[in-house]
Amino acid sequence: MRFEVLGPVQIRINDDVVTPAPKPRALLAVLLAARGRPVTIDRLLTELWPDGAPSTAAATLQMHVSALRKVVGDRVTTAPGGYRLDLSGAGFDAAEFEDSGDLGLWRGDAYENAGGGKSVEAAAARLGELRLAARQQWARQALDSGRHVAAATELAGWVAEQPTDEGLVRQLMLALYRSGRAGEALATLKKTTEALAELGAAPGTELEALAAAIRRQDPTLDRPAAGLPAQPNRFIGRRAELDRAITLLGTARLLTIAGPGGAGKTRLSLELAREMAADHDAVHVVELAEHRDGPLNLRLAAALGVREEPGVPVLDTVTRWVNATGRVLIVLDNCEHVRPQSTALAHALTAACPGLRLVATSREPLGLSGEVVVTLGGLATPPPGATDHTDAVRLLADRVSAARGGAGLTPAELTVAAELCRRLDGLPLAIELAAARLRALPLSEIMSRLDRRLDLLTGVSPVARHQTMRAAIDWGYELLDTPQQDLLRRLGVLAGGFDLATAAALTDSDPLDPLTQLVDRSMVQWQDGRYRLIETIREFARERLVAEERVDAYTRLVLILERRLAEPPPMDGPAHTAWVAGIGADHDTIVAAIDWSLTEGDAAKGLTIAAAMWWYWWVAGRMAEGLSWLGRALDATPDEPTALRGRSLRAAAALARNSGDLNRARQLGEQCLATFRAVGDRIGVIAALNNLLITAQAQEDYPASLEFGYEALRIAEEASDARMVAAASNNTAGTLRCMGRLDEAEALFARGLDGFRALNDQRGVAAALSNLSTTDRRRGRYEPARLAMREALEIYTELGIVEGQLDAIEGLAQLDVLEGDPAGGLGLLVLAERERSALGAPSFTPDEIADREQSEAAARAALGGSAVAAVYRAAAATTLPETVAALLRGAGEGNGRPRQPPA
Known part of the structure; x- marks a missing residue:
């Protein structure tokens, strides 16, 4: 039985719909509005006869109760002083809507034609407000996901019902504008203004501001698209090319936008992706301009957020992710300098992923069969x-207006402007640069300067496709004064964004004024709190560096990075998160510095930077990339025992082990130990032994693991190194636990925990807590095991260490299974397995792997097939952050196990 009030009040029994007579229906409405609570007879009389109950009303009420019972049976029960409706086990569309926000449940207005008094009116009003909020939320999501046409269609009907609701009107106007119907958007405001005027009101300032933005075609109104960068200004021109590209891509799977530098290939590709985003489940841009070395599939995986998996080629992981995601659009931007690799990658992806579309930008086609250019x-x-x-003239006029604070080209300037656009071959970047100069120079002087530069540089470049853009950039460069030119050349060594301090370290003078002027002249961009050179300009700047200046600039950059990475990553939560984000933002510059050091500079400095980067490569899931750089750096430096080589071998061993390559990790670890022994580095020896004991433990070579561990512990104690004593205690205890020697293991884990707490080493504390929790669980001490594992989860979450979070989630899952919640436990295990696969960080501790498999088998056996399938569905709909938040929230509320998503 199901009660429905989201429209005319009715009862659904199986497939039949029953609509009671008016008074029984009013009675039902009042009881439903009470949500199962008792309603007194006096209240019922007032509700059913709001104008005053007749003398026979009490008897008549009993008759209506009897009539209603003929439909709903004994769900209408007598309560003290009145009646109540038992809703247990029955469907109720109002409650379902409140839980889900599903607008499809509505058939009209709430409690439509129900009768009843104030309680029904209040319930209807409440549901109406919830419906309005759900409509606005749906509209926001539709607009954010690019479904502006569907949003406009739905919103038009809702606004017709509620023409004075300014929130819905605003969303309708935005949906119409993004659908290319700006006139209808403004007409909607006019209708709302008229409707409000009848009530003696006027539209709010927000609607008026939106209308003004629509009239001026404000670029901030453009639809945001996940995976695509926001654009700083309006997209002008190329409408015919964009429409053609949309048509071609509708029937093709690989489209290449080809043309010379500065033609606007990247901008057109992004507009194409933005307009087609609604037709795809995911859109991603892979920027290749800074790719210099290594397989493209590693950069592709990083851009898609796909983590490496041990023993699995990265491209296989990427193709599996793409096929699982559905319809995916990927933009490969700036392919020209890696054209053979880009061609191979595009061929492999299109062959393996039937739901994939690729858009490539390049100065020449990729040359693949089926490619549309x-x-x-x-x-x-x-x-x-x-x-x-x-x-071209429209673009120049728009950018001139922006440069002059709203004052565009005058009629007298149009002839010169047209000539300028012709002399720049209509290339958008050249036009942008020219417009920026009009803040300080008259158009006629710019033309004379440009004319001389074009004549000077024609045919000079050895690369023909660079001639026109080189002329435009060189002209802009010659307009700079000497300090600006000097700074721009040096900034060419920075492959990504940078801050003022980095710019200052590259030169001997204060860069603030010249850098500000470079931004004003569009030679440098300021975006999201960082500076950045347009790639073509950066290439030009780098080429302008003379030999001595180039060496000096890169040497300074390497020194900056050496100093920055000399300190280990901070282990407290916010600082660690900020460190990872900062290294990620500068990653391209860092690897460019490593590359220069290995090929032109001091290889030892390249090795120093690579060794210091291992933690980032691990946390970011880019283990293969890190191993590649470390391998190159080790090969480029003498194979002689040094502390630096020992640190580098240890970093490489850790990356190899965490990616699942245990044999390579053991080999690198033994080389690391031999190196530290040779140079007499006691701290290095302890670190190498710790590294090896973990690797040997993962290989189930327990005798060797214990030998490494006890030696590390002995040396650390002799050196009174508290940090290494704690680490060796914790790691050695792990091997003892794998061997079933729980008493010995527990004592060492406790010693490690005490040591880490004394040092305020939060990552160490979390690891020791997780290990102690596992020991407690094996001994049947579930409550302390759960408390310790939750504390570990909280610390790992603060530090942003996902692998640690997954360790803790698996530990809590096993406790759930043991304590009688197989569905909750299995759900956590399924989620953890999914996230480990995405992270590329498999479990490698043998006893933990065995525990997990045993727990999963027990949960499956307890649940049965259909329940297991339900758990998998629920886990698939749950994210890692949601799960962690639920677990920590449950811990904070002290309510035992946190509630899991329903299976």
Whole structure:
């Protein structure tokens, strides 16, 4: 039985719909509004006869109760002084809507034609407000996901019902604008204004501001798309090319946008992806301009957020992710300098992923069978002597208006502007640079300067496709004064964004003024709190570095990075998170510095930086990339025992082990130990022994693992090194636990925990707590095991260490299974397995692997097939952050196990 009030009040019994007579229906409405609570007879009389109950009302009420019972049976029960409706086990669409927000449950207005008094009116009003909030939430999600046409269709009907609701009106206007219907968006505001005027009101300032933004085509109104960067200004021109590209990509799976540098290939590809985002389940941009070395599939995986898996080629992991995601659009941007590798990657992806579309930008086609090419030249320019408002002139006029604070081209300037656009071949970047100069120079002087530079540079470049853009950039460069030119050249060594301090370290003078002027002249971008060079300009700047200046700039950069990475990553939560984010933002610059050091500079410094980067490569799930750089650096430096080589071998061994390559990890670890022994580095020896004991433990070579562990512990104690004593105690105890020697293991784990707490080493504390929890669980001490594992989870969450979070989640899952919650435990295990696969960080501790498998088998046996399937469905709909938040929230509320998503 199901009660429905989201529309006319009715009862659904199996497939039949029953609508009671008016008074029984009103009675039902009042009881439903009470949500199972008793309603007194006096209240019922007032509700059913709001204008005053007749003398026979009490008897008539009993008759209506009897009539209602004929439909719902004994669900209408007598309560003290009145009646109540028992809703247990029955469906109730209002409650379902409140839980789910599903607008499809509505059939009209709440409690429509129900009768009843104030309680029903209040319930209807409450549900109406919830419905409005759900509509607004749906509209926001539709607009955010690019379904603006569908949003406009649905919102139009809702606004017709509620023409004065300004929240819905605003969303409808935005949906119409993004659907290319700006006129209808403004007409909607007019209708709302008229409706409000009838009530003696006027639209709020937010609606008026939106209308003004629509009239000026404000670029911030453009639809955001997940995976795509926001654009700083309006997209002008290329409409024909964009429409053609959309049509071609609708029937093809690989489209290449080809053309010279500065033609606007990247911008067109992003607009194409933005307009087609709604047709795909995921959209990603893979920037290749900074890729210099190594397989492209590693950069692709990083851009997609796909983590490496041990023993599995990265490309296989990527293709599996793409196929699991559904319809995916990937933009491979700036392929020209890695064209053979880009071609091979595109071929492999399109062959393995039937739901994938690829858009590539390159200065020449990839040359694949089935490739569709859209070739870009310059924007359309007027013929000689004409001043037509072609795309090139429109772009110049728009950018001039922005540069002059709203003052655009004057009529007297149009002839010169048209000539300027022609002389720049209509290339968008050159036009952007020219417009920026109009803040300080008249158009005629810019033309004379440009004319001389074009003549000077024609045919000078050995690369033909660079000639026109080189002329435009060189002209802009010559307009700079000497300090600006000097700084721009040095900034060319920075492969990504940078801050003022980095710019200052590259030169001997204060860079603030010249850097600000470079931003004003569009030679440097300021975005998201960081500076950045446009790639073509950066290439130009780097080429302008003379030999001595180039060496000096890169040497300074290497010194900056050496100092920055000399300190180990902070282990407290916010600082660690900030460190990881900062290294990630500068990753391209860092590896460029490593590459220069290994090929042109001091290889030992390249090895120093690579060794210091291992923690980032591990946390970011880029183990293969880290191993590649460390391998190159080790090969480029003398194979002689040094402390630096020992640290580098230890870093490589850790990355190899964490990615599942235990044999390589053992080999590298033994080389590391031999190196530290040779140089007499006691601390290094202890670290190497700790590294090896973990690897041998993972290989189930327990005698060797214990030998490594006890030696590490002995040396650490002799050196009074508290940090290493704690680490060796904790790690050696892990091997003892694997061997079933729990008494010995527990004592060493406790010693490690005490040591880490004394040092305030939060990562060490979390590891020791997790290990002690496992020991307590094996001894049947479930309550302390759960408390310790939850504390470990909290610390790992604060530090942003996902692998540690998964260790803790698996430990809590096994406790759930043991304490009678197989569904909750299995759900956590399934989620952890999924996240480990994505992270590329498999479990490698033998006894933990065995515990997990035993727990999963027990949960499956307790649940049975259909329940297991339900658990998997629920886990698939749950994210790692949601799960961690639920577990920690449950710990904070002290309510035993946290509630898991329903299976």
